[in-house]
Structure formats: C-alpha cells, structure tokens
Amino acid sequence: MESLELTEVELKGRDELLFRLPLDVKPLQYDLRYVPKIQEKMFYNELTIKIFISSKKDIDEVNLHMKDLQVNSLQIIKIVDGSEKIYETSLTKNENYIQDTFSIKFLDQEIKFEARSEYFLRFQYQGKIKTHEMTGINFFSLNLTIGVFMLCDPKLLDNKEKQMFDYGDELLLQNNEVLEQIQICTHFEDKFARQMLPCFDEPLFKSVFNVIVEIEYENHDVISNSLVKEITKTENKKVYTFDSTPLMSTYLLCIVIGKFDKNTLHSKSGVQVSTYLPTGEGVKSLDALQLAADSIDFLEDYFQVKYPLTKLDLIGYYNHIVRAMENWGCVTFIKKLLIKEEGDEFDEYDYKRNCKTIAHEISHMWFGNLVTMEWWDDIWLNEGFARYMEHVILDKIRPELKIWLMYIEIVYSVALRKDKSIALTHPVQVKVKGDQSLDDIFDTISYAKGSAIVLMMQAVIQNEQVFQDCLRAYMNRFMWKNATSQDLFQVMEEVSAIPIMDIFTHWIQTPCFPILVIDRISEDTYTFWQKCYDSMNSVEQWTIPVKFVTSKGQTGFVMLDQKMSQVKIEGLQADEYTKFNHNALGFFICYYVNQSEVDGLYYSDFMGDIDRMVFNLELMVSGKQVTPRDEEKENDEVDDALENKVE
Numbered sequence: 001m002e003s004l005e006l007t008e009v010e011l012k013g014r015d016e017l018l019f020r021l022p023l024d025v026k027p028l029q030y031d032l033r034y035v036p037k038i039q040e041k042m043f044y045n046e047l048t049i050k051i052f053i054s055s056k057k058d059i060d061e062v063n064l065h066m067k068d069l070q071v072n073s074l075q076i077i078k079i080v081d082g083s084e085k086i087y088e089t090s091l092t093k094n095e096n097y098i099q100d101t102f103s104i105k106f107l108d109q110e111i112k113f114e115a116r117s118e119y120f121l122r123f124q125y126q127g128k129i130k131t132h133e134m135t136g137i138n139f140f141s142l143n144l145t146i147g148v149f150m151l152c153d154p155k156l157l158d159n160k161e162k163q164m165f166d167y168g169d170e171l172l173l174q175n176n177e178v179l180e181q182i183q184i185c186t187h188f189e190d191k192f193a194r195q196m197l198p199c200f201d202e203p204l205f206k207s208v209f210n211v212i213v214e215i216e217y218e219n220h221d222v223i224s225n226s227l228v229k230e231i232t233k234t235e236n237k238k239v240y241t242f243d244s245t246p247l248m249s250t251y252l253l254c255i256v257i258g259k260f261d262k263n264t265l266h267s268k269s270g271v272q273v274s275t276y277l278p279t280g281e282g283v284k285s286l287d288a289l290q291l292a293a294d295s296i297d298f299l300e301d302y303f304q305v306k307y308p309l310t311k312l313d314l315i316g317y318y319n320h321i322v323r324a325m326e327n328w329g330c331v332t333f334i335k336k337l338l339i340k341e342e343g344d345e346f347d348e349y350d351y352k353r354n355c356k357t358i359a360h361e362i363s364h365m366w367f368g369n370l371v372t373m374e375w376w377d378d379i380w381l382n383e384g385f386a387r388y389m390e391h392v393i394l395d396k397i398r399p400e401l402k403i404w405l406m407y408i409e410i411v412y413s414v415a416l417r418k419d420k421s422i423a424l425t426h427p428v429q430v431k432v433k434g435d436q437s438l439d440d441i442f443d444t445i446s447y448a449k450g451s452a453i454v455l456m457m458q459a460v461i462q463n464e465q466v467f468q469d470c471l472r473a474y475m476n477r478f479m480w481k482n483a484t485s486q487d488l489f490q491v492m493e494e495v496s497a498i499p500i501m502d503i504f505t506h507w508i509q510t511p512c513f514p515i516l517v518i519d520r521i522s523e524d525t526y527t528f529w530q531k532c533y534d535s536m537n538s539v540e541q542w543t544i545p546v547k548f549v550t551s552k553g554q555t556g557f558v559m560l561d562q563k564m565s566q567v568k569i570e571g572l573q574a575d576e577y578t579k580f581n582h583n584a585l586g587f588f589i590c591y592y593v594n595q596s597e598v599d600g601l602y603y604s605d606f607m608g609d610i611d612r613m614v615f616n617l618e619l620m621v622s623g624k625q626v627t628p629r630d631e632e633k634e635n636d637e638v639d640d641a642l643e644n645k646v647e
C-alpha cells in the first residue's frame, strides 16, 4: 500500500501536486477534548469541527490536514429542524496534495455537501506523544519536539535514564517523581497542529477553539491560550475547561501540562501576565515578568490597539528546538530565557538576547497573531516586524541595554553576511509549498533582512509619526484577518503618500543587496554607482534610501533610483567628510573610492557608535585599508626595529 502511494506521487511529479487547501470550506469552530495518557505516551481525543460550505455549488468532499493520527470514528452531522442528522463517511488520503491531506466524503456518494450550509465533523481519534531526544539539538530532536511531545527535567535523570526517557521507557514513566516533573508540550508552527488534531492547518483559516483537557495527575496544571473557565475534579482525573479563544490560526494553538511555579502581575491596562517555570525556579523569572508587562503597555500605546486577550502566559519548557514560540496568550520559551541569573552566573550578552526574545514574542501578539500573513511566503511580515519591534520596544522601555548596537552586531551584519551570495540566499518574500523544513523559511533572511527592510521603510517615510500611523492603519484594517506584503505596502502608500509598493516590492523579491560605490568628485559633490554586491554584471537596480551625516553634524536624505547618480551637499568644505547610510537605515554597503575620504572618516570623531560599527564593517567587506598616520607609522617603525632585534 505504501509503495503504491509513492509510485503515484512520483508519477504525478511534485510540481503538479496541490499544496494549499481549497477555499470552498471554511472552518468556524473547533471543540477539542484532549486526553493525554502519559504512561501510554498516547492521547485519545474527541473533536468536533464546525464548517461552512462557502462555495456556490454543492461539493463532494471536504479536505483537511492530519498526520500520524488514527481516526476511530468520524461522522458528518447536519442540523435539520433542530436535531442532528448523522451521516456515515469515508476518509481517504488525497494524493493530489503534496502532503497530509485527507478527503472526507459521504459514504452514500449521492449525497453532497450543500452550498452555503453548515456541517459538523465529529472525530474520535488517537495519536502519539513523542518523547524528547535529550542529547542536544540534532536531526532527531527536530522531529521529536514538534507536534505533541513530552519533556523531563534532565536534572532528575542520570545519563542512562536520560537515554531511557528519550526512548520513552515505560519503567521510567512509572516513576512517580519523574511523572510529576514531566511536561506535556505542544509546538505547532508551521504545520504541526495536524499532529494533534485533524484541522485546516493553514494560517488563512482562522477559527475559534474551545479546549477541554482531561489530566491524570493532581499536581499537574494545564495552560492554554485562554483563561481557565472551570476545573472539575473526580477521583482520578482533573478536567480543565478553557474560555473560547479569539479567531486565530491553527499554528497558534497551545496546550501545556506540567507542574509549575507561577508568578503574576497586571499590566497597566489590566492584562494578567504570568510566568510558569518548573518548580523552584519561578522566583528567577520576575525580571522577565516585568519586561513582558512593560512590553504590553508599550505596544498598546504604540499601535493604539489593546492587547487582544485578557491574559498572557510565559511558559518555560525544559528544552526546545526554538528559543520561543508566540502561541497566542501562551508563549513558550526554553526556560533559561525567562531566568535572570545573579552574580557570576549573569551573562550580559545572554541577558540582552533573552530580553530581545521576550519583546519579540510579545510583539507577535499583534504582528502575526492579530494580523497574520496569508501564507508562509510572507513570513517576513511576522518575523521581520517582530525583530524590528523588539528593538523599538527595548530602546524605549530598557534604554540602558543600548539595544540598537546589538541590532548592528547580531542582526544587521549577520543579514548582510547571509545575503551576500546569490547562490546561497533567497528573496525575503519566498515561494513556499508547505513541505519545507522549519529551517528553510524561519531563517536569517526572514528575520534579519526582514527587519532591515522595515527599518528602510521607516527611512523612506522619514517621519517617525507617519511611519507609526502606517502601522496603526495596517493593524486596524487587517486585525483578525490575514494580509500579504502587498496589503501592507498598499496601506503604507495610502497613509504616507510615498510609492512604497514600487520601491519595496523589488527589495523583497530580489536576493542579495546593492553595494554603493561613492566617489567624491569635488569639494561638495559625490557620485554614486550602485551594483549588486554579488554580481558586477547584474542589471538589478534598487531604489536606495540614503541618509547621511557630515562631520559638521549636518544630516540629509536622498533617494537613489538610478544606476548612477550625483549628489551635491550644500556648504560641504574640503576638510569635512560624509558618512552615508547614517544609522544603518538602509540595507546596503558603502564603498568609498577616495582614500582621503576613508581616512578622513576613520580619523574623525563625529560618528556615533552605530555609524562607527557600520563603517568598520564596510571597510572589512570592501577590503579598503586605512592609511596609518605619521605617529603610528613611527610607532610601527619602532616596533619593526624591535622585532628585527629579536630576530
């Protein structure tokens, strides 16, 4: 049976296979009852999906996603005159799709799903809880910490036991101490919700989720996207019922079970913010908790849109394949990111990175969760914006971190390095078929170059308030919905009256970046020649926003939309110099032709920290050398002489 399926797929050829679900069926609501059995490493679930047939014609089948689930029963239900009419069904793999797609039909083939009607799909099914590979991030752990998986505190286990746990050893799972400390986790981005429930597993299909979780252990707690509505206890189980979620995409659903220390405070607007760390470690999360609350306050003001839920939980997993995941209202982190160490254990670099990650995830509550990209092609709308916002947030609420310097260090320069070879990079807006691995789309280009593009939009718009108005308008127009890059550009163009669409469509669809060759041809005039960094002969032409600052502190701005341009800076004297790409607002490299300009810039002290860092980066990339000054030459000569003596 397997080999037959494979042959059929091969015969069709990959490019002919469909990768997006049809739009004629809309999921409205999922009612999920999740019943994990830890010792069995299984879950036994019940699920009802309310769907609406939005097509104008009756249809034969409903297609949805599922993976590694065993369906024990499935019914199609229609409400007729107030009572349920139940139909028998057939469920088959749909080989016209790239992966994981199943068709639901009426067993009686005469019956069809009627146009403009509602149905319920009622499933009983089971699936496996994966156990975690504890030995580090490797190929196996990639598979094992997505979907539904369990983690155990490595401290509790000796090496042999760790191995046993990795393989889900039953004996170990009967050890009460181990059982108590186990975390049953989920991670669904980008296409892994289908490993927990049959669903329409694409960001476009936003629905409401009503979650009920039945657990076996008294000491365990359950956290999900919404607040707990009710907990009922019987002799051997606890049942958690959660409030309905807002409309959201499947990849944002999250359910976590475990034993936690909880700390809570409220944001100014009353959002309940909590951290959940393994028992004994909660007290170290107070700094993260305050940062999260402050970030919410900042973003509510920045977007003028309230945080869309009533609570936000930050949960520490023992370990994970990603640093953090922005499940709505229920953000999961590798636990050490939420812990602020003291004394010798404190590492400033790690601490700043952790603050960035927390601010990043919280900005996703708006960018990504409230307004979601329509398809993974536009993942930069989530990740580029969140990366940008994490710096905006921390710059305002934790200015002492000097976070924009870190941006240059680990975002901007890393993006340039990654993007410099056309053969190894890809455009920011990338074609995704849904069968890529996590690493393929959640990479430096989406995050880092994506954030550089956002900064460049800010540079083009120039006025910070207008830029903020653009984002507010975008948020207001697309909240609870999905958007594309073009939707964003359209809104920005309307609000700013600047041709954003024209300028930035090219930036997000073209790999690599321009190098700007700058030649000072007279006291006050420069010529610019742009070329693709990786290809002299490339015909690519970008519209490049160039901010500059002179050694007298005069700033200015030009847009270069030709291969060759000439710019005159009024009043510039021969002994003054100009740093182009001031504050690294553009994603390009400057190459100064004149040695005197290189030396002049290097030895002047008008550049701020960011300009200085970027200038050094440009020297390194362009291979330009600074001419040593006379006194340094003399020192060098002395050094040489000394060295000669030693020889």
Ligand SMILES: [Zn+2]
Binding pocket: 326, 360, 361, 364, 382, 383, 386
């Ligand atoms: Zn992110």
